[in-house]
Amino acid sequence: MPQQSVIFFDIDGTLLNQEKKLPHSAKKAIYKIKEQGHIAAIATGRAPFMFEDLRKELGIDTFVSYNGQYVILNGEVIFKNPLNLQSLEQLTAHALDHQHPVVFMDHEDMKANVPEHAYIKESIEMLKIKQFPRYDPEYYKGRELFQMLLFCPEGEEKQYEQAFPDFDFIRWHPLSVDVLPKGGSKAAGIGKIVEKLGFPEERLYAFGDGLNDIKMLSAVKNSIAMGNAEEKVKAAAKFVTKSVDEKGIYYGLQMVGLL
Known part of the structure; x- marks a missing residue:
């Protein structure tokens, strides 16, 4: 058996295609690496309740969620990094003044500060999840x-970046931005898991495609960008595989010698 490695997979645009479907080739490849004794893990900007079905389908109990703010190893919480409450309240008030709704998110649920809003509807529906x-x-x-989640058109988040230095703002949709604790990232969350596992960097792998994957792909020694990723994301990775719909996970794992 080869030495055990841990492989982190982003979800949207990496494991799941644009229709939010898991290609059969990706599922088969992940089960294959698990049979070989490797650890398949998830690293996502999503909340834990947004990918529970996917975790069950793939048999995964180790993950980095909320872009590194809530980290689980073998089903146990090993790291939490909540938002600063005072700054959160101030940001919420500022957003209300500018007609920008927000959604509050913990590890169990999410709630909006307005009864309904077209920006929230369009953004959340794109995720094709059960919860609203x-x-x-x-x-x-x-x-x-x-x-x-801060809902505003592209470019309007700049005022928040200047006014709220406690937070990082990462756009994931033309109408929505992730608001995270300053310095929080998938890379930092992965670091918490690696500390517990004690694996050397040579046995760490990561797949991603989005702007919130850049730090992760830059930090992990064996990083693989999907073929459907933006050029700046590909530039951060050591390898570039095919797109998610072209068996990108399967070919990427082959490329790095895990299949």
Whole structure:
């Protein structure tokens, strides 16, 4: 048996295609590396409740969620990095003044601070998930929140970047931005898992395609960008595989010698 490695997979645009479907080739490849004794893990910007079905389908119990803010190893929480509550309240007030809705997110659910909004509907529907944020403007009180969604057109997040230095803002949709604790990233979350496992960098792998994968692909020694990734994402990776719909996971694992 080869030495055990851990392979982190992004979800949207990496494991799942544009229709949010898992290609059979990707599922088969992941089961194959697990049979060989490797650890298949997920590294995503999604909340844990947004990919529970996928984890069950692939038999995965190790993951980095919320772009590194909530980390699970073998089914156990090993790291949490919640948003600063005072800054969160200030940002929410600022967003309301500018007619930009927000969604509060913890590890179990998400709630909107407005009853309904076209930006929220369009963005969340694109994810093709079961959950939709219901209205609860006080959901943040007494909770640890690991991410907020700020809904605004492209470019309008600049005012928030300047006004709220406690946070990082990462756009994932033309109408929506992830709001994270400053310095939080998938790379940092992966680091928490690697600390526990004690694996050398030569046995770490990561697949991704999005802007929120750049730090991860830059930090992980054996990094693979999907063929459907933007050029700046590909530039951050050591390897580039085919697109998600062209058996990109399968070919990428072959490329690095894991299949």
